[in-house]
Each structure stands twice: as structure tokens, then as C-alpha cells.
Amino acid sequence: MGARAEAAPRPVESDLFATMVKTIKGLAMDGVEKAKSGHPGMPMGAADMAATLWLRFLVHDPADPSWPDRDRFVLSAGHGSMLLYSLLHLSGYDLPMAELQRFRKLHSKTPGHPEVGHTPGVEITTGPLGTGFAAGVGFAYAERLLAQRYNRAGHEIVDHFTYGIVSDGDLMEGVASEAASFAGHQKLGKLVYLYDSNDITIDGGTALAFTENVGARFEAYGWHVQKVDGHDAGAIAKALVAARAEQARPSLIECRTIIAHGAPKKAGTSASHGAPLGKDEVEAAKRAMDWPLEPTFYVPDALRTELAQRKAALAVEHREWVARFERYRAAEPALAQEFELLRRGELPKGTLEAIPTFAPGTAIATRKACAKVISAITKVHPTFVGGSADLAESNGVDFGDRHIHYGVREHGMAGITNGLALHGGVRPVDATFLIFSDFMRGCLRLSALMRLPVIHVFSHDSIWLGEDGPTHQPVEQLMSLRLIPNLWVVRPADARETAGAFRVALERKLGDGPTAILVTRQNLPVFEETRDDIGVGAYTLWDPPGVAAKDLDGILVATGSEVAIAYEAAKRLHERGLEVRVVSMPCWEAFEACDRAYQDDVLPPSVGRRMSVEAGVTLGWQRWCAHQHGLDRFGESAPGADVAKALGFTADAVVEHWLQLP
Ligand SMILES: Cc1ncc(C[n+]2csc(CCOP(=O)(O)OP(=O)(O)O)c2C)c(N)n1
Ligand SMILES: [Mg+2]
Numbered sequence: 001m002g003a004r005a006e007a008a009p010r011p012v013e014s015d016l017f018a019t020m021v022k023t024i025k026g027l028a029m030d031g032v033e034k035a036k037s038g039h040p041g042m043p044m045g046a047a048d049m050a051a052t053l054w055l056r057f058l059v060h061d062p063a064d065p066s067w068p069d070r071d072r073f074v075l076s077a078g079h080g081s082m083l084l085y086s087l088l089h090l091s092g093y094d095l096p097m098a099e100l101q102r103f104r105k106l107h108s109k110t111p112g113h114p115e116v117g118h119t120p121g122v123e124i125t126t127g128p129l130g131t132g133f134a135a136g137v138g139f140a141y142a143e144r145l146l147a148q149r150y151n152r153a154g155h156e157i158v159d160h161f162t163y164g165i166v167s168d169g170d171l172m173e174g175v176a177s178e179a180a181s182f183a184g185h186q187k188l189g190k191l192v193y194l195y196d197s198n199d200i201t202i203d204g205g206t207a208l209a210f211t212e213n214v215g216a217r218f219e220a221y222g223w224h225v226q227k228v229d230g231h232d233a234g235a236i237a238k239a240l241v242a243a244r245a246e247q248a249r250p251s252l253i254e255c256r257t258i259i260a261h262g263a264p265k266k267a268g269t270s271a272s273h274g275a276p277l278g279k280d281e282v283e284a285a286k287r288a289m290d291w292p293l294e295p296t297f298y299v300p301d302a303l304r305t306e307l308a309q310r311k312a313a314l315a316v317e318h319r320e321w322v323a324r325f326e327r328y329r330a331a332e333p334a335l336a337q338e339f340e341l342l343r344r345g346e347l348p349k350g351t352l353e354a355i356p357t358f359a360p361g362t363a364i365a366t367r368k369a370c371a372k373v374i375s376a377i378t379k380v381h382p383t384f385v386g387g388s389a390d391l392a393e394s395n396g397v398d399f400g401d402r403h404i405h406y407g408v409r410e411h412g413m414a415g416i417t418n419g420l421a422l423h424g425g426v427r428p429v430d431a432t433f434l435i436f437s438d439f440m441r442g443c444l445r446l447s448a449l450m451r452l453p454v455i456h457v458f459s460h461d462s463i464w465l466g467e468d469g470p471t472h473q474p475v476e477q478l479m480s481l482r483l484i485p486n487l488w489v490v491r492p493a494d495a496r497e498t499a500g501a502f503r504v505a506l507e508r509k510l511g512d513g514p515t516a517i518l519v520t521r522q523n524l525p526v527f528e529e530t531r532d533d534i535g536v537g538a539y540t541l542w543d544p545p546g547v548a549a550k551d552l553d554g555i556l557v558a559t560g561s562e563v564a565i566a567y568e569a570a571k572r573l574h575e576r577g578l579e580v581r582v583v584s585m586p587c588w589e590a591f592e593a594c595d596r597a598y599q600d601d602v603l604p605p606s607v608g609r610r611m612s613v614e615a616g617v618t619l620g621w622q623r624w625c626a627h628q629h630g631l632d633r634f635g636e637s638a639p640g641a642d643v644a645k646a647l648g649f650t651a652d653a654v655v656e657h658w659l660q661l662p
Contacts, residue, residue: 001245001247002156002159002190003156003159004059004071004159004160004161004244005161005190005244005245005247009056009057009237009240009241010055010056010057010310010313011056012055012056016302016303016306017051017052017055017233019300019302019303020051020055020090020303021047021048021051022289022291023086023090023298023299023300023303024043024044024047024050024051024083024086024087024090025043025044025047025261025262025285025289025291026286026291026296026297026298027043027082027085027086027089027100027297027299028040028043028044028047028082028083028086029044029263029277029282029285029286030282030296030297031082031085031086031100031101031103031110031297032082032103032276032277033276033277033278033279033282033296034101034103034296035103035104035105035276036276037104037112037275037276038081038082038103038104038112038274038276039079039080039081039082039273039274040082040260040263040272040276040277041200041259041260041263041266041272041273042077042079042080042083042167042196042259042273043080043082043083043086044259044260044261044262044263044267044272044285045196045198045230045257045258045259045260045261046077046080046083046165046194046196046230046255046257047083047261048230048231048232048233048236048255048257048261049165049194049196049230049236049255049257050083050087050165050194051233052233052236052237052240053073053163053194053236053240054073054087054091055310056237056240057071057161057163057237057240057244058071058073058163059071059160059161059314059317060073060091060121060314061314061315061317061318062088062091062092062093062121062311062314063092063311063315063318064315064318065093065120065121067318067321068158068339068343068424068425069157069158069159069160069321070160070318071160071161071162071163072123072136072139072143072160072161072162072163072423073123073163073164074123074124074126074132074133074135074136074139074162074163074164074165075114075126075132075164075165076126076129076130076131076132076133076136076164076165076166076167076170076176076193077126077129077132077165077166077167077169077170077196078113078114078125078126078127078128078129078132079113079127079273079274080165080167081103081110081111081112081113081114082100082103082110083165084114084122085099085100085103085110085114085119086100088119088120088121088122090299090303090307091121091307091310091311092307092308092311093120093121094120095109095110095119095120095121097297097299100297101297112127113125113126113127114126114127116422116450117450117451117511123139123422124418124419124422124450125446125449125450128442128446129167129169129170129172129173129176130169130170130171130172130173130174130175130176130179130415130442131173131175131415131418131442131443131446132164132166132170133164133166133170133171133173133175133176133179133180133193133415134175134176134178134179134411134412134414134415134416134418134419134443135415135416135418135419135422135443136162136164136179136191136193136419137179137180137182137183137186137188137191137250137412137415137416137419138415138416138417138418138419138420138421138422138423138428139162139191139419139420139422139423140162140183140188140190140191140250140419141186141188141404141416141419141420142419142420142423142424142425142426143158143160143162143190143423144188144190145383145385145402145426146158146339146383146423146425146426147159149382149383150335150339152328152331152332152335155324155327155328155331155332156324157321157324157325157328157339160190161190161191161192161244162190162191162192163192163193163194164191164192164193164194165193165194165195165196166193166194166195166196167195167196167198168196168197168198168199168200168201168206168210169201171195171210171214172201172209172210174411175411175412175415175442175443177412178407178409178411178412178413178415179409179412179415179416180218180221180223180250181221181407181409181412182406182407182409182412182416183221183223183250184218184221184222184223184249184250185221185222185407187222187248187249187250188250189246189247189248189249189250189251191250191251192240192243192244192250192251192253193250193251193252193253194230194236194253194255195214195252195253195254195255196230196255196257197214197230197254197255197256197257198230198256198257198258198259198268200259200268200269200270200273201270201273202270202273202274203270204270205270214252214254215227215252215254218252222249222250223249223250223251223252224242224243224246224249224250224251224252225251225252225253225254226239226242226243226251226252226253226254227253227254227256228253228254228255228256229255229256230255230256230257231257231258231261236253236255239253240253259272259273260272260277262285262288262289263277263281263282263284263285264281264284264285264288265281265284266281338382339425342382342383342424342425342426342427343424343425344510345424345453345509345510347381347506348380348381348382350380351377351380351381351384351506352503352506352507354376354377354379354380354381355373355376355377355499355502355503355532356372356373356376356499357496357499357532358494358495358496358498358499358526358532359526360496360526360527360528360530361525361526361528362495362525362526363523363524363525363526364494364495364523364524364526365519365520365521365522365523365524366492366494366495366497366498366519366520366524366560366561367394367395367396367459367460367519367520367521368396368495369492369494369495369498369499369519370395370396370397370457370459370498370501370502370517370519371395371396371397371398373498373499373502374396374397374398374399374429374457374502375398375399375400377502377506378399378400378402381427383425383426383427384399384402384427384429385399385402385404385420385426385427385428385429386399386403386404386417386428386429386430386431386455387399387403387404387405387406387413387429387430387431388406388413388430388431388432388457389406389407389408389409389410389413389430389431389432389436390405390406390407390408391431391432391433391459392405392431394433394459394460394521395431395432395433395457395459395460395519396459397429397431397457399429406430410432410436410437410439410440411439411440411441411442411443413430413432413440414430414440414442414443414444414447414456415442415443415446417429417430417443417447417454417456418443418446418447418450418452418454421447421452421453421454422450422452427453427455427506428454428455429454429455429456429457430454430455430456430457431456431457431458431459432458432459433458433459433460433465433472433474434458434459434460434461434462434474434477434478434518435460435471435472435473435474435477437456437458437474437477437481437516438477440456444456444481444484444487444514445484447487447513447514448484448485448486448487448513448514449486451486451510451511451512451513451514452513452514453508453509453510453512453513453514454514454515455502455505455514455515455516455517456514456515456516456517457516457517457519458477458516458517458518458519459518459519459520459521460472460474460520460521461474461478461491461518461519461520461521461560461561462474462478462520462560462561462615462616463475463615463631463635463636463640463643463644463647463649464520464521464522464561464615464640464641464643464644464649465521465522465640466521466522466637466638466639466640466641466642466643467637467638467639467640468637469635469636469637469638470634470635470636470637473634473635473636473643474616475615475616475617475631475633475634475635476616476617477616478491478518478559478614478616479616479617479619479620481516482588482589482620483620486512486513486514487513487514487515487516487589488504488505488508488513488514488515488516488587488589488590489515489516489518489587489588489589490504490505490515490516490517490518490534490586490587490590491517491518491559491560491586491587492517492518492519492534492560492586493524493527493530493541493558493559493560493561493563493564493584493586494524494525494526494527494530494563494564495524495526496526496527496530496531496532497530497531497532497534497584497586498517498519499532500531500532500533500534500535500586501515501517501534501586501587502517503532503533503534503535504534504535504587504590505517507535518560520560520561521640522561522640524561524564525564527541527563527564527567529541529542530563530584534586534587534590535590536590536591536594536598537585537586537587537588537589537590537591537592537593537594538557538583538584538585538586538587538588538590538591538602538603539583539584539602540581540582540583540602541563541567541582541583541584542567542570542571542581542582543581543582544570544574544579544580544581547579549581549601549604549606549607550604550606551579552579552580552581552604552607553573553578553579553580553609554578554580554581554607554609554610554611554658554661555580555581555582555583555603555607555609555610555611555625556569556570556580556581556582556583556610556611556612556613556654556658557583557585557603557610557611557612557613557624557625558582558583558584558585558612558613558614559584559585559586559614560586560614560615561615562613562614562615562649563582563584563613565613565649565650565651565654566582566613566654567582568651569613569651569652569654569655569658570582572651572652572655573655573658578658580658581607583602583603585624603624608626609626609627609661610624610625610626610627611625611626611627611628611629611654611657611658611661612624612625612627612628612629612630613629613630613654614628614629614630614631615630615631615644615647615649616630616631617630617631617632618630618631618632619632627657627661629648629653629654629657631647631648631649633647635647
């Protein structure tokens with residue numbers, strides 16, 4: 001057992017504990033009341049379990065939220081954000097009272113739901129239920145991965161827990177079930193969730209829609225399950241001790257609670273879920289717990305004094321870890337250096353250089369090229385890690401002994417991947433068919449909102465996948481991914497551009513955002529003219545010989561497998577005396593980031609006759625091209641080339657279309 005699992009819970013005097021709980025309740029009620037918006041019931045109901053965890057167990061350093069070996073805390077029930085803000089403020093994070101008083105106001109540090117990177121101490125953006133649960137599984141997975149790689153006998157530099165508070169809504173969501181099943185299978189023993197089991201959701205009691213035996217379900221997943229009175233601090237502490245001691249199974253502690261505990265009229269009702277309690281109810285609640293009505297946002301001095309001492313003690317624990325790390329550095333200088341480099345989100349030396357080059361003249365599916373690139377990077381980057389939702393065989397994604405078998409759980413996979421990235425030290429990849437990006441969408445969007453350096457690999461990226469038919473042929477997915485802010489979508493034209501796609505993705509830094517790489521099932525020629533440096537997003541692949549830009553008849557702009565078709569079409573048009581440039585545009589977002597002069601060089605404003613060629617919906621292409629050769633319908637089941645021919649994805653059809661342009 002790790003040292004942290006064995007450490008005795010920090011003692012807490014019962015009066016002090018009661019004061020802490022009342023203070024949290026008071027802050028939550030006052031914060032929501034002042035904002036005239038928010039969720040008071042959850043923080044009040046969960047105050048006992050949160051106070052127990054934070055006062056007695058959580059190892060962190062409020063003075064340095066970036067300490068690598070801190071315990072992670074995930075408030076999956078993100079609507080209870082005032083609970084987290086109260087805990088952070090009271091623990092001594094850089095979150096002053098003035099910010100609690102500006103809860104849910106423009107540019108405050110206390111947004112409606114917790115946002116990572118915005119508020120010191122917030123580990124993850126939560127609110128969409130179930131997604132925090134899934135990410136917590138990723139945190140725990142990352143901890144184990146890093147412990148395996150970096151710990152040495154006598155030098156346990158990675159040894160922390162991932163704790164979370166999850167709600168009824170979290171446990172109803174499919175994404176949480178997927179992640180829970182995965183966590184049980186993986187035996188993630190350092191994952192400990194407190195379940196705020198209050199039998200209430202927005203519409204009323206859980207009797208309306210949620211009557212299964214949750215504990216039995218989690219036992220079946222392979223979890224260690226306990227059930228306690230969620231207002232009995234002693235019982236909660238005992239359960240946490242047992243949960244920490246359980247090495248082989250993740251833990252769910254079902255805490256039976258009363259929502260808005262302490263509010264005389266609204267406790268136990270959904271009325272306390274998503275609206276201020278109201279002046280009268282707040283006053284009655286404060287009176288009932290013997291709390292002053294004024295000042296609002298009251299924190300007793302004695303509590304402040306005690307919490308300041310606890311903050312100092314936690315800083316000592318952090319300093320002891322730093323000393324341990326220095327001893328580790330002396331014993332294992334190379335590993336220590338690597339650990340720190342990866343923590344900063346940097347690439348180990350040789351990572352970009354390891355990306356293979358592909359010779360023109362051959363033909364290879366970009367999924368195959370992608371697989372080669374991934375295994376090459378895996379050899380030099382020790383925590384470049386990921387896996388696929390049961391499609392490793394098809395999409396070729398293989399991380400060797402680091403491969404994560406996600407099973408058929410796309411949304412869970414995306415949520416877990418977010419946790420891997422948030423934990424730090426790990427550069428994660430997930431993979432499935434492009435069509436199933438829809439199944440990942442909730443967590444995919446969060447990876448973009450949180451600007452995580454995640455790589456999403458999507459294979460079988462068009463109708464060319466063929467026989468599996470319209471259920472599997474993506475048509476609207478490509479464009480719909482481009483809709484997501486911060487997400488870069490790269491659709492390489494051949495193996496060389498595929499190598500380039502990984503370069504683009506890896507060069508995106510912590511805080512830039514995720515990258516989706518879309519690759520084909522079918523073979524594609526490797527061109528002379530493509531580049532493996534596609535950071536510009538779009539470039540001229542081919543110009544008719546001897547024709548100046550101003551004399552062009554037009555431009556074909558294509559992506560992915562359609563570049564080959566556009567290229568062929570342009571050559572045929574050239575034979576007819578029509579001079580058409582071909583632009584390969586693997587990444588819109590990268591092209592948009594280029595300066596105007598470069599953009600005008602590739603797409604001269606004087607050349608207005610432009611047509612996009614892409615086997616997907618056309619809505620959106622108007623941004624670059626007045627005309628579109630696309631697919632505003634679902635596909636067909638037949639061999640890929642037959643589908644493509646039937647739906648107009650041949651050079652002949654593109655030539656035909658061009659000749660008919662007004
Ligand atoms: C994916 C998702 N669907 C819907 C919502 C809207 N929503 C917010 S809280 C909630 C349910 C509240 O019930 P519970 O999770 O038990 O929290 P409690 O009311 O007990 O605090 C819902 C449906 C959401 N945040 N996320
Ligand atoms: Mg509930």
C-alpha cells in the first residue's frame with residue numbers, strides 16, 4: 001500500500017467540523033441568493049461528506065495548485081459549484097471572498113459551473129453530468145501509468161488518490177456507466193467516489209425514473225461499494241479509510257443524504273435544486289443551525305485561524321514531497337528530468353524527428369500511415385498513450401504494451417481521455433470510426449472547451465468505406481467537427497499529409513486545444529506534390545504549368561481522399577484548355593490562423609470561380625468556395641468505388657460539374 005493510503009485521517013475537533021459544515025452551507029445559500037441563480041441544495045446536502053474529505057483526507061497544497069502529486073478532486077455534480085468554491089476559498093486557494101460574492105457574474109472567478117484553468121484549484125470543467133465521473137477514471141489511470149513508469153523502490157514520487165463527488169444524475173448517464181465498467185475491469189484502486197445519494201433530481205424524486213440498486217450495479221462492475229449515512233461524519237471517515245485501503249477495486253461510497261440539509265421547508269425537495277432558497281427560507285435555515293443572519297458570507301475567525309494552520313501543514317507535506325523528489329533526482333536523474341519535461345507538456349527530444357516519411361509513388365490507406373506514425377512516436381515518447389473503442393484492428397491504432405483497450409465505449413473513452421490529459425504528464429490519443437464521433441460528442445466538446453492537448457483519431461472517414469453502408473458512412477460528421485471551437489480538424493490527402501497531421505497535433509501546446517485526425521479506410525496514392533509540413537492548413541498542390549495566378553480559370557479546393565480526384569479533374573480540365581489550380585486544405589483552422597497575405601496567395605481574391613470537393617455536407621464550404629461538390633444526403637451500401645461513382649465522386653463527375661458552373 002502507498003504511504004498515502006496508510007496515513008491516518010487528520011484529526012478534527014467536532015465543534016470545528018460542525019462550524020466548517022455550517023460555513024459551507026451559509027456560503028452556498030448566500031452565494032446563490034446574491035447571484036439570484038444557482039444550486040443551493042447540493043452544496044448543503046453534500047457539506048458533511050465534502051468537509052470530511054477536505055479536512056481529513058485530501059492531500060493538496062492550496063498555495064501551489066500545480067503540485068504533481070496532489071490528490072485530485074472531481075466535482076462531477078458541477079451544478080454544486082458553490083460547494084467547490086467554498087472549499088477552495090476556505091482552504092486558502094487564491095480565491096478571495098470578493099469572488100464568492102460575484103458568483104455567476106461576468107468575468108468572475110466563480111462561473112456557474114467549475115472551469116479548469118479559470119479558477120485556481122479547479123481540476124476539471126464539469127456540469128454536463130457523467131463526464132466528470134468518466135474523467136476521474138482517466139485521472140486514476142494516468143496516476144497508475146506514471147507510477148509504473150517513474151516510481152522506483154524507495155522513491156514513490158507518484159502516489160495519490162483521485163476523489164470525486166458524484167450525484168444521481170451522474171450515475172444515470174451512460175458515459176458514467178461506460179467509464180465505471182472500464183474502471184472496475186482495470187481495477188483502479190485509487191479511485192474513490194462519494195455518491196451524493198439524495199433521491200432527488202430536477203423533476204422530483206428518483207422514484208420517477210431511477211429505481212435500480214446502484215450499489216449492486218457497481219458491485220457487478222467490480223467496484224468496492226459501501227453505504228453510509230451521508231450526514232454522519234464519523235461513518236463517512238470510516239468508509240473513506242476502507243476505500244483507501246482497498247487496492248484492487250475502485251470505490252463507491254453511497255452517502256445517503258438530504259438535499260438542502262438544514263433548510264426547514266425545502267430540504268429533501270427538488271425545489272432546492274436549481275433556484276435560490278429565498279430570503280425567508282435562508283433566514284430560517286440559518287436560525288435553525290444557530291448561525292448569524294448578518295453578515296452574509298460569514299466565516300468565523302476561529303475557523304479561519306484553524307484552516308490557515310492546516311494550509312501550513314499541507315505546505316509542509318508538499319515540501320517533504322519536493323525533498324523526496326530531489327533524492328529521486330539524485331538517484332535517477334534522467335527519469336526525473338523526463339518526468340518534469342512531460343509535466344510541462346513538452347515533447348521528449350526526437351519526438352517529431354521520429355515521425356516517418358513516406359515515399360511518393362506508392363499507395364497506402366491513411367489509416368495505415370497513421371498506425372505507422374503512432375507506433376513510431378510511441379517508441380520515443382514514453383507517455384504517448386491511448387487506444388481505441390474496440391477498433392484497433394480496423395483503424396490500426398496500436399500503442400504496444402501501452403495500448404488501452406476501451407471496449408465498445410466511445411463516450412466513456414473520450415471522457416477518460418480528457419482525464420488522462422488533465423492529470424498531466426500524459427499525451428493521450430483516442431480512436432474510433434469517424435461515424436462514432438457522434439457517440440463521443442459530449443466529451444469531445446469538453447476536450448475543446450478545456451483546450452486539452454488530446455488527439456482524436458477518426459478512421460473510415462467517408463462513403464469510401466463502402467459496404468457497411470449509410471449507417472457507417474459519415475456525411476455530416478466532418479463539417480460538424482469543424483463547428484467546435486478550439487478543435488482543429490485535419491483530414492490528410494495522403495500518407496505524407498498524415499505524418500504532417502501528427503506534427504500539427506503534437507505541436508499544439510497545453511492550452512491550445514485538441515486535434516482530430518481523419519483517415520481513410522481505402523488506399524490513396526502518395527503524391528510528389530503533397531507536404532508533410534502542413535502547419536499552414538492549406539497550400540497549392542498543383543498549378544497548370546506556366547499559368548500565372550491572375551490567369552487561372554478557377555480553383556478546386558479539396559480535402560483528404562478527394563484531393564486525388566480534384567487533382568485528376570484539374571489535369572483533365574487543363575487538357576481542355578481550362579486552367580484550374582488544386583488546393584489541398586487538410587486543416588481549415590490552421591489556414592485561418594495564417595496571415596492574410598498567405599491566404600490570398602493560396603486563394604487569390606481575384607479568382608472567384610472556386611469549387612470545393614469533399615465527400616460530405618456542403619454547408620460551411622461557402623466560406624471558401626462559391627460552388628461546392630459535396631454530399632448532402634446519406635450514402636449507399638456497396639463497394640466503396642461503386643458508392644463513390646454513384647454519388648459523383650470521380651474525376652469525370654467533378655469535370656462535368658465544373659463545366660456546368662455558371
Ligand atoms: C448531461 C446533462 N444533462 C442534463 C443536465 C441538467 N441537469 C443539471 S443537474 C440535473 C439533475 C440533478 O439531479 P442530481 O444529479 O441528483 O443532483 P441533485 O439535484 O441531487 O443535486 C440535471 C438533469 C446536465 N447538467 N447534464
Ligand atoms: Mg440527486
